[in-house]
Amino acid sequence: MSLRFAALGLDHRHIYGMAGNMIAAGAEFVGWWTDGNPGALDGFDKRFPGVPRAMDKAQLLDDPTIDLILISAIPRDRAALAIAAMEAGKDVMVDKPGCTTLEQLEAIKACVARTGRIWSVDFSERFEVPSVTRAAELVAEGAIGKVVQTVGLGPHRLNRPTRPDWFFERKAYGGILTDIASHQIDQFLYFTGATDAEITLASVGNFANPSDPGLQDFGEIALHAPEGHGYIRVDWYTPDALPNWGDGRLTILGTEGYIELRKYVDVGGRDGTDHLVLVNGTRCENIDASDAGLPYFARLAADIRDRTETAMPQAHAFKVMELGLKAQEMAEARA
Structure with a gap:
């Protein structure tokens, strides 16, 4: 069975590349939720027709068949969504910046340590x-x-x-x-x-x-x-x-x-x-x-399957955000 993923938060157009490249790597896009109707929705619907919108984020977080959550919400909201996803047993790929405060970063680190989930930031450049x-x-x-x-x-x-x-x-x-x-x-x-x-x-x-x-x-x-x-x-x-x-x-x-x-x-x-x-x-x-x-996207899919760190070491993602915040x-x- 292929990797299944969903998206939470479509406030930035980086979601197009995140989702499109995971599909190209063989993953199945099964649903999305966002707060309101951000401007990125028009382009999203054209690129990913037929992917259903969930009534609320809990519908996706509670689905045991979903392996990965993509997050491109307003940056200040990304940490809370990532933590919720990891607590629900999902791995996470978040748009940059992965968080906006050092306090959020510490909470993410604690969640990764507690849950064993992957928190990866798509540094698209x-x-x-x-x-x-x-x-x-x-x-x-x-x-x-x-x-x-x-x-x-x-x-x-x-x-x-x-x-x-x-x-x-x-x-x-x-x-x-x-x-x-x-x-x-x-x-x-x-x-x-x-x-x-x-x-x-x-x-x-x-x-x-x-x-x-x-x-x-x-x-x-x-x-x-x-x-x-x-x-x-x-x-x-x-x-x-x-x-x-x-x-x-x-x-x-x-x-x-x-x-x-x-x-x-x-x-x-x-x-x-x-x-x-x-x-x-x-x-x-x-x-x-x-x-x-x-190669990042196929490697991340393999990491989710094998519990490895070939796409990006977890410590690297943490350090990039720490240095940016400091x-x-x-x-x-x-x-």
């Missing part, structure tokens, strides 16, 4: 980007030597008319470092092999949207670990002329070369997505990495 898959393969092959630094840039388009009220509420989305920068923290830890890091710089600001005091439209973090260094910049400044939502990039510096990913667009003129630049002692080339695959606190204390 790694898990849903084929060029990151190819970069990981090259790093594992030793193509750039030992990784000593990552530089992660996460620009986003504001798309103000489409944003719900909670998007502009600091307590609802958790702050820009907790939210967007969790992607880049994940990639820093993953590519350097670090299991912890010192936050040496953290700042946030609102420079372009003074009428929305709850919005942080700029943030940056610097990280230091024995395994390597990291710099992160995130923002909501993507200009309208760019053909997609953001020119997301990752540079991985090694002792024998470097890799640059232009994940979603190449403003240098190449069509498509997932452009990878590799430079080392024998190679200087552009690689189309769009067919490299997305960086957020540091930045706001200095603001």
Whole structure:
């Protein structure tokens, strides 16, 4: 029998990728529930016609045939839903940020320890980007030597008319470092092999949207670990002329070369997505990495079946969110 999953909370469009990729991995989407009628519902119905809406979340949580719960609710509500799902015997894949306070994170850790369930965060800028898959393969092959630094840039388009009220509420989305920068923290830890890091710089600001005091439209973090260094910049400044939502990039510096990913667009003129630049002692080339695959989802399905940690170590998910939350606190204390 295939893995069966349901969704709780459709407040962010990331649910499309979460559900679609689990279906592609062979899982069966059997139901969903959300509070009210968030804007993501229109696109959801088009992508997943025929998947029934439950009368309430208890209908799904009490179904013993459901193995996995996907959560893309308002960020402040994700921790409570995840805990309820794990207490009901389900494993969880949650949209980033997985939680919005350190207190929520501690409650999630306690629930995982108590129930033995999986709490996985879909860091989509790694898990849903084929060029990151190819970069990981090259790093594992030793193509750039030992990784000593990552530089992660996460620009986003504001798309103000489409944003719900909670998007502009600091307590609802958790702050820009907790939210967007969790992607880049994940990639820093993953590519350097670090299991912890010192936050040496953290700042946030609102420079372009003074009428929305709850919005942080700029943030940056610097990280230091024995395994390597990291710099992160995130923002909501993507200009309208760019053909997609953001020119997301990752540079991985090694002792024998470097890799640059232009994940979603190449403003240098190449069509498509997932452009990878590799430079080392024998190679200087552009690689189309769009067919490299997305192994996270099949690995998570296997982890649910086998009770393993091949998709992402549980400690890694906890550490990414811990660092994001602590960086957020540091930045706001200095603001």
